[in-house]
């Protein structure tokens with residue numbers, strides 16, 4: 001539903017006495033417009049994939065992040081104008097003021113009417129969230145409870161689906177696995193030819209049978225059981241240069257989740273690139289460290305419920321987020337979090353690790369997230385709140401390539417004071433007083449970033465065995481390479497700014513100093529004119545604001561002999577300006593590198609030869625042999 005013509009409707013409804021139902025209608029129209037544009041984005045992603053317009057996909061993903069706030073703003077403005085002068089308008093007096101009993105009645109009725117309008121709606125949970133966003137901009141915080149907002153959902157989404165069901169079914173026991181796969185992939189109706197779908201489907205079928213044999217005790221004589229079926233979500237999942245068919249195979253009552261990665265070759269053909277089937281494969285694909293997918297869904301709840309069965313460890317909040325509905329993700333996160341608080345009694349405390357100069361970070365041991373507040377006084381030259389927020393927003397909109405954690409930004413988060421440790425409370429009062437509001441038993445955080453908790457890499461390395469340390473240092477170098485390939489220079493590459501995830505991936509989380517690679521100037525240190533110059537505290541050469549001397553990395557990164565040995569074994573070239581210059585050059589040419597969320601050995605068309613050192617030139621960007629990701 002679009003807003004064209006709505007101004008006329010507002011005039012009709014903007015007379016004093018605008019009924020609650022009309023207010024509810026304006027909000028729902030606002031949401032419907034948002035969701036129509038959201039779906040249109042996903043439909044465009046398909047066309048962009050088909051034509052290989054990678055820059056277009058990147059731009060779309062980035063722009064889509066703003067859609068929601070823009071629509072909420074638009075709807076709030078519309079509503080405020082429509083309510084102007086009416087008795088219901090809290091802003092008529094002041095949004096800070098208490099509502100009169102009549103106004104309370106009015107706004108409660110708006111909520112009831114909104115629920116009535118949601119009968120038969122396919123995205124009721126997202127519409128409720130939109131209603132909350134608009135209402136929060138109109139009502140005072142005192143009214144942020146279930147009488148006026150959807151603190152709890154009103155409409156159940158279990159078993160909700162579209163007229164056209166969200167997933168399709170194929171029966172390999174009759175048709176054969178290979179043929180079923182061919183039909184399944186052809187049914188996506190991509191407007192680009194497959195290079196050789198039967199041959200690719202054969203490869204995938206063989207791999208699938210092999211995996212089934214491994215999974216089933218005595219599976220050597222595997223037969224597809226009569227109940228064998230493939231369920232595949234109707235829409236492809238698009239992100240960067242990849243498209244993914246996401247589904248599950250059911251055989252003898254057991255569910256085997258899978259995703260098939262599709263790529264477009266430079267000649268414009270579609271190729272199956274990988275079969276992803278383990279729990280870790282799917283966790284990596286749907287990780288919080290990657291950009292959100294573009295998926296055309298009429299009923300997102302049906303997609304989330306399907307995905308939830310494939311990814312049982314992943315909270316629904318994160319699933320909504322990975323499919324681009326990050327506001328719904330935020331709502332669910334907050335509900336889960338309040339529920340967890342009500343069912344736990346441990347205390348918030350300062351996060352383990354080295355304290356940041358920019359952020360005060362705290363956590364709750366029983367909950368796997370950290371809370372980050374920007375310090376009032378930042379002990380870094382030229383750094384202020386606006387810059388920090390800008391950098392975090394940059395990361396939100398950038399492709400995070402599996403190497404940067406996603407953050408959720410919240411304002412006005414009310415938490416029980418009794419749950420804060422004394423040390424943390426003292427730290428917050430001294431470091432972030434402007435973000436803290438203490439009233440009675442509650443502490444309100446005016447602005448906070450919430451992010452998945454990881455083990456800080458410096459702590460991890462300090463207690464790692466030799467083997468684990470080598471793996472982590474290798475992962476650290478790979479993270480730097482992949483960030484650089486995605487045009488991100490981390491700025492501060494100290495180990496304390498990286499974390500290790502549950503799956504052992506090394507991920508960057510300190511964004512205040514990041515810059516684009518293309519803004520940097522990577523230089524070699526010129527030879528010293530004499531010995532005194534070398535010993536002097538000041539460099540003997542001029543240094544520009546964005547000059548970086550990779551030779552110097554060894555001085556602040558490689559003090560520990562174990563770390564040094566591992567780093568030099570895998571990533572010695574990162575200490576050379578030449579590597580960085582080449583990478584910067586590629587970014588400057590506007591190249592979008594291939595960084596896929598699965599290991600090279602999963603690729604169906606990568607021959608063994610390309611795993612050897614001699615073939616590194618075939619790799620898409622300066623990369624050492626043995627690297628996991630291309």
Ligand SMILES: Nc1ncnc2c1ncn2[C@@H]1O[C@H](COP(=O)(O)OP(=O)(O)OP(=O)(O)O)[C@@H](O)[C@H]1O
Pocket residue numbers: 351352353354355356357358359360361370372405451452453454455456492496497499509510511512
């Ligand atoms: N996602 C996370 N998981 C676990 N610990 C974290 C996380 N984010 C931050 N921390 C902890 O908080 C510390 C400070 O966080 P962060 O690096 O974001 O702050 P900063 O002020 O920007 O740091 P710097 O002074 O390096 O700029 C980290 O060194 C780490 O110990």
